[in-house]
Structure formats: C-alpha cells, structure tokens
Amino acid sequence: MxxxxxxxxxxxxxxxxxxxxxxxxxxxxxxxxxxxxxxxxxxxxxxxxxxxxxxxxxxxxxxxxxxxxxxxxxxxxxxxxxxxxxxxxxxxxxxxxxxxxxxxxxxxxxxxxxxxxxxxxxxxxxxxxxxxxxxxxxxxxxxxxxxxxxxxxxxxxxxxxxxxxxRWAKATVNASPEPVTKGGTITVTGSLKRADWVKHTYTGYAGKSVSLQFRKKGSSVYSTVKTATSSSTGALRTTVKASVDGYWRWSFGGSSTSGTATAAGDFVDVR
The missing domain is CATH 2.60.40 (Immunoglobulin-like)
Structure with missing residues (x-):
C-alpha cells in the first residue's frame, strides 16, 4: 500500500x-x-x-x-x-x-x-x-x-x-514509628518483588542487595544510608537513628534478569 x-x-x-x-x-x-x-x-x-x-x-x-x-x-x-x-x-x-x-x-x-x-x-x-x-x-x-x-x-x-x-521489579517501604523522637530508632521495612511469568504475579526477589536512601525535608536529593539484603521472601528490614524530618525509601539497581525498582518515599516526622 x-x-x-x-x-x-x-x-x-x-x-x-x-x-x-x-x-x-x-x-x-x-x-x-x-x-x-x-x-x-x-x-x-x-x-x-x-x-x-x-x-x-x-x-x-x-x-x-x-x-x-x-x-x-x-x-x-x-x-x-x-x-x-x-x-x-x-x-x-x-x-x-x-x-x-x-x-x-x-x-x-x-x-x-x-x-x-x-x-x-x-x-x-x-x-x-x-x-x-x-x-x-x-x-x-x-x-x-x-x-x-x-x-x-x-x-x-x-x-x-x-x-x-x-522482569519488572517493584519495591515498597514503610518507616515507623511516625512521629519519632529525635535520636530515637526508626525501623524501615518493605519488600522487593519481581514479575513471575509462570504464575503471572509478582513474587519475592531473594538475596538481593537493596539500598536504603534518605531525603531531608526541603531537599530533592536522596542519599544512600546503608544497604540490606532481601530475605527468602523478598522482605526488607533495617533500623536507623532519627535525626531530622525526611523521606525514606528502598532502591534496587536491577540485575541481569530484572529491572530497577525504587519505592515511593515514606515521610517521618522527627520531634
């Protein structure tokens, strides 16, 4: 034609x-x-x-x-x-x-x-x-x-x-308690999952290094604070000390078989 x-x-x-x-x-x-x-x-x-x-x-x-x-x-x-x-x-x-x-x-x-x-x-x-x-x-x-x-x-x-x-990857995050006393401990949990083309759902991505990142309130830049390794079910968990208000998130850089994944930031009010 x-x-x-x-x-x-x-x-x-x-x-x-x-x-x-x-x-x-x-x-x-x-x-x-x-x-x-x-x-x-x-x-x-x-x-x-x-x-x-x-x-x-x-x-x-x-x-x-x-x-x-x-x-x-x-x-x-x-x-x-x-x-x-x-x-x-x-x-x-x-x-x-x-x-x-x-x-x-x-x-x-x-x-x-x-x-x-x-x-x-x-x-x-x-x-x-x-x-x-x-x-x-x-x-x-x-x-x-x-x-x-x-x-x-x-x-x-x-x-x-x-x-x-x-395979598409996804990350979630939850930081608590909210609010928290300055100098107190924050527990940051979440998960890393990726597409399973056999089950047609997202399943846990185990044994992967994932960065915990923080962005201070009023800033636009995230910085890596520490890393954690996903569990056998893809679960993520670590603790940090509270200092200032800001947003916490998990960020995964991808692998040879899976894409990158970054959770939306979870805000914690420090008092």
Whole structure:
C-alpha cells in the first residue's frame, strides 16, 4: 500500500494468527535477496516486562531490496523483525518469537526503505517461562511476491544486535514509628518483588542487595544510608537513628534478569 510516499504494514499480533503469520518451514524457504540492517529495538535499552501489561517497544530498521523490486511498492515484499532465543532463526520464525506489531516504511531510494514501528509483547501469552528473561537475538522474516501474485521466496535471516528482556521489579517501604523522637530508632521495612511469568504475579526477589536512601525535608536529593539484603521472601528490614524530618525509601539497581525498582518515599516526622 502506498500512502503519501510511505508504505505501511500491519503485523499480526496475538494468538494462533501470529504463529501462522511467521510460519516459515525450512524446507520451503528460499533466498529473497532482501537485506535488513540498522535494527534498533527500544533505543538500544533493555525491555522490561511485567505480568499483564502489553508492551510495544519501538523498532527501527532499514530494508534493501534485490534488483527488480521497488521500496515504494510493499505489496511485492515484506520484512518483519522478531526476537528469538535458545533456537535457530528458522525455528524462531516458525514459533513466532516476540513479533512485530505495526510498522511503516519510508522509501529513501528506489530499492531502500527505512522503517519504524514497534514490537508487540503480551506477557500472558508470549512469555511463559522466567528463563525468557535473557538476551534475545533479532531475526527477520523476509518475503517476496511474484509480479502477478503468489509467494516467490521466503527466508528468515538473522540481523545484527541483541535485545535484553527483563522482569519488572517493584519495591515498597514503610518507616515507623511516625512521629519519632529525635535520636530515637526508626525501623524501615518493605519488600522487593519481581514479575513471575509462570504464575503471572509478582513474587519475592531473594538475596538481593537493596539500598536504603534518605531525603531531608526541603531537599530533592536522596542519599544512600546503608544497604540490606532481601530475605527468602523478598522482605526488607533495617533500623536507623532519627535525626531530622525526611523521606525514606528502598532502591534496587536491577540485575541481569530484572529491572530497577525504587519505592515511593515514606515521610517521618522527627520531634
């Protein structure tokens, strides 16, 4: 479809339709001559996914077509990026991986198009193992159609680069007593949890170092006071001496499989 100098394509996004859209049996695959480069997912940052909220990380890439095909006529070609891990690019294309949602291509030369859009991730259907929190490879399903219609060639290819997909983390805090006498002891509790893609809920993140931070009333800057290690259930607990009014919070810097987490500050009045 051609619209105001750009071509558009809607990727199938959910369920069995998505799998059939990416089905590319290796025995039937043929080279398309299409090359895909400059693939950037989510601005090069990790993709952090929770338990239910759908994510659409931005995606950009360049398509270079073989001789005889024009970048302005997308009815004759297609290039749909996807993410996969733990398998080959061909099997990743067959299973669907993490798929392209909607994308638009802008012809820059007769045979080159620069494309932008997004991936589509629904953790309730696309992420069924916590082992999916890992580094994913980038694949592209390329297709060419004959001038009169009918598929001419289909080929899944690997693009350069990787994408880290991580589990969303959450932190809570409670500082007490409130108010407290100056010089008295404050007990700061809370929890560190992260998305569980098997149970589809947030469960405790054990054995992680978490910073206790304090912001004096009237200031905008938090400073780390001490650290604590989360328990087997993700619980956090420590004590500090009260000196001035201010806000207390727990802050977690993230890990190779989980995102960062910072609790909202809990104010304690010191008298």
């Amino acid at each position: 051609k619209t105001s100098g750009r071509t558009s394509a809607a990727g199938v996004v959910v369920g069995a339709l998505a799998l059939s859209a990416f089905a590319a049996p290796a025995a039937q695959a043929a080279e398309t001559g299409i090359t895909v480069s400059r693939v950037v997912v989510n601005g090069g940052k990790s993709v952090i996914v929770g338990t239910s909220e759908e994510k659409e990380p931005p995606l950009t890439f360049r398509v270079t077509l073989p001789s005889g095909y024009t970048s302005a006529d997308m009815s004759t070609w297609s290039a749909r990026p996807f993410l996969y891990h733990g398998t080959t690019v061909a099997k990743g294309a067959e299973s669907g991986g993490l798929r392209t949602g909607i994308y638009t291509c802008y012809p820059t030369t007769p045979r080159i198009a620069d494309c932008e859009g997004s991936l589509y991730i629904d953790p309730r259907y696309d992420l069924d193992s916590n082992n999916d929190a890992t580094t994913w490879k980038i694949g592209v399903l390329t297709q060419l159609w004959k001038p009169g219609g009918g598929l001419k060639a289909e080929q899944p290819v690997t693009a350069s680069g990787t994408v880290k997909v991580k």
